[in-house]
Amino acid sequence: xxxxxxxxxxxxxxxxxxxxxxxxxxxxxxxxxxxxxxxxxxxxxxxxxxxxxxxxxxxxxxxxxxxxxxxxxxxxxxxxxxxxxxxxxxxxxxxxxxxxxxxxxxxxxxxxxxxxxxxxxxxxxxxxxxxxxxxxxxxxxxxxxxxxxxxxxxxxxxxxxxxxxxxxxxxxxxxxxxxxxxxxxxxxxxxxxxxxxxx
Amino acid sequence: xxxxxxxxxxxxxxxxxxxxxxxxxxxxxxxxxxxxxxxxxxxxxxxxxxxxxxxxxxxxxxxxxxxxxxxxxxxxxxxxxxxxxxxxxxxxxxxxxxxxxxxxxxxxxxxxxxxxxxxxxxxxxxxxxxxxxxxxxxxxxxxxxxxxxxxxxxxxxxxxxxxxxxxxxxxxxxxxxxxxxxxxxxxxxxxxxxxxxxxxxxxxxxxxxxxxxxxxxxxxxxxxxxxxxxxxxxxxxxxxxxxxxxxxxxxxxxxxxxxxxxxxxxxxxx
Numbered sequence: 001x002x003x004x005x006x007x008x009x010x011x012x013x014x015x016x017x018x019x020x021x022x023x024x025x026x027x028x029x030x031x032x033x034x035x036x037x038x039x040x041x042x043x044x045x046x047x048x049x050x051x052x053x054x055x056x057x058x059x060x061x062x063x064x065x066x067x068x069x070x071x072x073x074x075x076x077x078x079x080x081x082x083x084x085x086x087x088x089x090x091x092x093x094x095x096x097x098x099x100x101x102x103x104x105x106x107x108x109x110x111x112x113x114x115x116x117x118x119x120x121x122x123x124x125x126x127x128x129x130x131x132x133x134x135x136x137x138x139x140x141x142x143x144x145x146x147x148x149x150x151x152x153x154x155x156x157x158x159x160x161x162x163x164x165x166x167x168x169x170x171x172x173x174x175x176x177x178x179x180x181x182x183x184x185x186x187x188x189x190x191x192x193x194x195x196x197x198x199x
Numbered sequence: 200x201x202x203x204x205x206x207x208x209x210x211x212x213x214x215x216x217x218x219x220x221x222x223x224x225x226x227x228x229x230x231x232x233x234x235x236x237x238x239x240x241x242x243x244x245x246x247x248x249x250x251x252x253x254x255x256x257x258x259x260x261x262x263x264x265x266x267x268x269x270x271x272x273x274x275x276x277x278x279x280x281x282x283x284x285x286x287x288x289x290x291x292x293x294x295x296x297x298x299x300x301x302x303x304x305x306x307x308x309x310x311x312x313x314x315x316x317x318x319x320x321x322x323x324x325x326x327x328x329x330x331x332x333x334x335x336x337x338x339x340x341x342x343x344x345x346x347x348x349x350x351x352x353x354x355x356x357x358x359x360x361x362x363x364x365x366x367x368x369x370x371x372x373x374x375x376x377x378x379x380x381x382x383x384x385x386x387x388x389x390x391x392x393x394x395x396x397x398x399x400x401x402x403x404x405x406x407x408x409x410x411x412x413x414x415x416x417x418x419x420x421x422x423x424x425x426x427x428x429x430x431x432x433x434x435x436x437x438x439x440x441x442x443x444x445x446x447x448x449x450x451x452x453x454x455x456x457x458x459x460x461x462x463x464x465x466x467x468x469x
Binding site: 006008009021039042117120131135137166173 | 208209210212214215216217218219220221222223226227229230231233234236239240241288290291
């Protein structure tokens, strides 16, 4: 691709589309946002590659580089969203969790996967990134750290914290579909009255 | 007190890995379109009974097939020709589209998905009908014309088949002259004969019948007549074979047309 960007970019997109889309979907927890995020990643990548010289293109670690773009776009989007008034309707996490499975959603056909995806969407942002990159996309800790621009030890610790938090949320999760966030469910689980009843 | 009625999701590396999700179909094309780049195709080189082929495809299906020999096996020359014909840049794929190799092995091209977007409705009708001709059998141009409801468009059928962008897979080699001779082929009659031989068609016998003016073969035991390459005609025992110069002669002798190879249209037969 170093020699012929326009000719080779299609193959480049196809090679990395699944990793970028997976990251975009699990970070944003919304199919509509995932499409935009993944497409925008490749558009930005193309514009950068145009400016890079051949040596720099060859030195790239393409998957990690693309995911860095995805993560930055996602964080910028969250920052912008925080400055705007909140949207009406459900949270994006619920949008993914509740959407009726279509033909392309076979991967999420199982109840388990849908529930886990919803929990992941409620994981705090600083833990969601490390967990998605390490476990959904399958990057190494070193790559995860490089993408998140943090020390490898921090990446490792945040992945571990993220998994621990997910397990905590899963244990507290009640399956009532309109129960709100998992944290709310967790609070319900430790209500004093509930304690008293169980004694 | 809340009670868990559903299953608590299992949080494990494997469960998270299962959330890896393929990009939606057409994702790459959307990105390329957004950037104003020519939508790209992928291509593979695969073996076929008539030598190696270059096969180009996208998410929408297979869109081009070329004999590798035409480019002396050079992928760069194939890519240049493909760009010239379609305006699309093809890049080498790591694996062939699903089902391609088995379709080449069995001759069942109908099991694959094709992208025939650039063709006219008439051309698409011709190619779709041609896909119905089973491996090991042939049909005349007139048969295709009749079956798509354009009985007098035999020449147009011939040229539509000549422009078949996915030869071998859509088996235009199974369409022959009405007198039973093999006839023309986009990449030359020898390749057509090779493909037919590989499928078990006795080309020489069909040509001997053509020399004798025989267009149809019937069985005097069943009273059914067929085109000579029909899988059922091949089962007729030597002593019970009836030969006809026309469908009219067969019908006149009290034979009914075979329901597999449809030697005449259903309307003519009644």
